[in-house]
Amino acid sequence: MAGVSSIEAAPEITAPDEAWPRELERDPRWQLTRRVVEGRHFSRAPLLSRFLLYIVETTLTGRQSEITEHRIGVQVFGRPENYRTVEDNIVRNYARQLRKRLAEHFGETREDGFRIEIPLGGYVPAFVPVEVTHDRAAVEPAGLSARPGLAASIEAAPRIPTVRLSPWARRAMAGILFSAYSAVLIALTWKLAAGSLLAAHSNGAESTLWRALLNENRLTYVVPPDAGFNLVEDLSHHPVPLAEYMQGRYLEWPLPQLDSHSADDLRLHQFTDFSNLQIVAAIARLPEYNPQRVSLRFPRDLRLEDLKTSNAIIIGSVCSNPWAALGDARANFVIVCDQAMDGSSIVNRHPQAGEQVSYASHWNEPTHVTYSLISCFPNLSGNGSLLFLEGLDVAGTQAAAEAVLQGNLIQPILQRAARPDGSLRPFEVLLRSTSIQSNATDTQVLASRVN
Numbered sequence: 001m002a003g004v005s006s007i008e009a010a011p012e013i014t015a016p017d018e019a020w021p022r023e024l025e026r027d028p029r030w031q032l033t034r035r036v037v038e039g040r041h042f043s044r045a046p047l048l049s050r051f052l053l054y055i056v057e058t059t060l061t062g063r064q065s066e067i068t069e070h071r072i073g074v075q076v077f078g079r080p081e082n083y084r085t086v087e088d089n090i091v092r093n094y095a096r097q098l099r100k101r102l103a104e105h106f107g108e109t110r111e112d113g114f115r116i117e118i119p120l121g122g123y124v125p126a127f128v129p130v131e132v133t134h135d136r137a138a139v140e141p142a143g144l145s146a147r148p149g150l151a152a153s154i155e156a157a158p159r160i161p162t163v164r165l166s167p168w169a170r171r172a173m174a175g176i177l178f179s180a181y182s183a184v185l186i187a188l189t190w191k192l193a194a195g196s197l198l199a200a201h202s203n204g205a206e207s208t209l210w211r212a213l214l215n216e217n218r219l220t221y222v223v224p225p226d227a228g229f230n231l232v233e234d235l236s237h238h239p240v241p242l243a244e245y246m247q248g249r250y251l252e253w254p255l256p257q258l259d260s261h262s263a264d265d266l267r268l269h270q271f272t273d274f275s276n277l278q279i280v281a282a283i284a285r286l287p288e289y290n291p292q293r294v295s296l297r298f299p300r301d302l303r304l305e306d307l308k309t310s311n312a313i314i315i316g317s318v319c320s321n322p323w324a325a326l327g328d329a330r331a332n333f334v335i336v337c338d339q340a341m342d343g344s345s346i347v348n349r350h351p352q353a354g355e356q357v358s359y360a361s362h363w364n365e366p367t368h369v370t371y372s373l374i375s376c377f378p379n380l381s382g383n384g385s386l387l388f389l390e391g392l393d394v395a396g397t398q399a400a401a402e403a404v405l406q407g408n409l410i411q412p413i414l415q416r417a418a419r420p421d422g423s424l425r426p427f428e429v430l431l432r433s434t435s436i437q438s439n440a441t442d443t444q445v446l447a448s449r450v451n
Contacts, residue, residue: 020057027060029127036116041101048098051076056116056125067123093235093257095123100262106130208418209376209387209404210288213311218384219293221306222280223323225316226299227271233319239337245322246304270298275394275438276315279401283313286405299323308381316397317390319344327377327388332449333430335373335390344392346371346430348447355447359430361392367436371446372396374404374429376417385424395435399443403431409445416450426451 024030033056036042037049054076058067069091073079077090085091099118106115117126214220232250233239235257240250255263280296283289297306299321306312307326318324319337328334337344345360361370372391379386389404391397403409410429417427430447433440 020053021061024057024060029060030056032114032127033116036102036105039105041105045097045101047077048094048101051094051098052102052116052125055118055123059125064124069123072123089257091123097259097262207288207407208422209407209414209424210286211422212385212424213313213387214286214288214290214294215311218309218311219295220311220313221295221297221302222283222313223297223299223302223315223321224272224276224280225320226322227273227320228266228269229299229322230320231266233337239319240322242318242322242325245299248300270300272298273394275398279315279389279397279405282401282405304380307379307386309379309384311379311384311386313387313389315389315401317344317392324388324390326380326386327375330377330426331375331428333373333375333428333447335392346373346392348430352447359392359432359446361396361435367434370396370399370433370435370440372400372403372431372433374400374410374431375427376424377426393435394438395433395440396431399431399433399440402440403429403443409443410448413445413448413450 020030033053037052042049042052051072054072055067058064069085070083072091073083073085073088074081077094079088079090095118102116102118113130114127115130117128118124119126229240229245229250232253232255235255236250236253238253244250251267255266258266284291284294302312302323312323314321314323314326316324317335317337318328319335324335332349334347334349335344336347343360345358347358348355351357359371362368370392373388375388375390377386377388378384387404389397389400391400407414413427413429414424417425419425428449429445431443432446433443435441
């Protein structure tokens with residue numbers, strides 16, 4: 001497809017010595033870079049080597065402002081000057097591999113005292129001490145005394161402002177960077193401070209919701225997003241419906257943008273991102289939470305049979321957690337993923353006065369308006385409840401979780417939904433928030449439905 005760039009199909013560009021300024025040969029940072037590309041992680045990857053050499057050379061010669069996705073595509077990968085980065089993602093694909101190979105290289109050696117990193121959100125390299133200290137006058141970073149020239153070069157290096165990823169890219173990169181989902185969540189759930197999500201929790205109407213979901217008579221599954229699956233969708237530019245997800249067909253899709261090891265990681269490992277880890281931790285801190293009756297379940301391991309006899313809390317939209325589609329048949333507000341996986345929107349099936357037909361966010365802007373949904377419907381047998389927390393981006397899902405965990409914002413809706421016997425009528429809440437660097441603020445209720 002036009003929007004997918006194949007790593008295997010990219011031109012084999014080499015990086016001859018004469019391509020680089022001779023004056024860099026005495027720079028310890030350049031010497032370190034050359035040792036890296038000559039190591040086993042880069043020796044058979046000429047394009048990754050050229051990528052690294054190009055961005056380091058451009059930085060060391062004071063031209064870091066030229067390090068953009070478009071210029072890298074032209075200078076490193078031979079793209080024409082008029083190519084569009086929104087249609088050709090070769091630089092982003094290779095950047096993922098470059099960060100991974102650098103981490104592998106420096107994970108095996110500390111002899112240089114410094115490591116090269118490519119901060120998320122940009123392509124300007126940073127030379128970071130292996131041992132970072134907050135008191136540089138009292139403690140000298142490891143390796144500085146052995147390589148004083150490198151220390152001086154680092155000290156003189158220009159300070160580069162941090163560039164933040166879009167919510168979609170942040171979510172994708174977070175999935176790759178985290179280790180196996182199950183081990184991480186089990187280890188951290190009880191230790192993570194989730195006070196911000198629970199700051200306003202009280203014993204009001206929101207407790208009725210949690211008592212219904214976390215009751216003593218039924219098991220409750222907490223199901224966070226499948227970040228690896230979301231990456232497969234993004235790379236293939238093809239959304240996967242729930243039926244195909246359950247059958248696992250997407251696991252057989254070719255991913256020519258990635259090497260076989262990375263492709264297997266996405267297909268086989270259980271990844272989720274940190275923001276959803278925070279939500280899970282906050283749920284575990286609720287007064288109504290009973291660890292004996294709550295099971296953390298990765299989406300690929302969930303079955304329809306589970307949702308006939310149990311409650312469930314489904315986190316994330318259908319774009320990253322296909323189980324969110326279970327509420328669509330009964331919902332008025334539905335999140336729809338773009339066919340090319342370039343974004344998503346909320347469709348309002350039956351708009352009321354003052355409501356829009358659809359809601360979309362400009363997720364690629366650092367500060368933008370975003371939208372999210374909270375909905376609750378009976379489980380597949382009608383004897384339990386399914387709670388859905390969905391957002392158009394990371395900040396949207398965060399806003400939905402905060403609203404339902406704190407309760408004050410949606411308390412009037414929960415009061416309308418509560419039945420005398422303690423059960424809940426189906427309800428939906430549409431929220432509007434401001435996303436500032438993927439953090440939700442100023443969340444407001446736009447519309448609601450209680451059936």
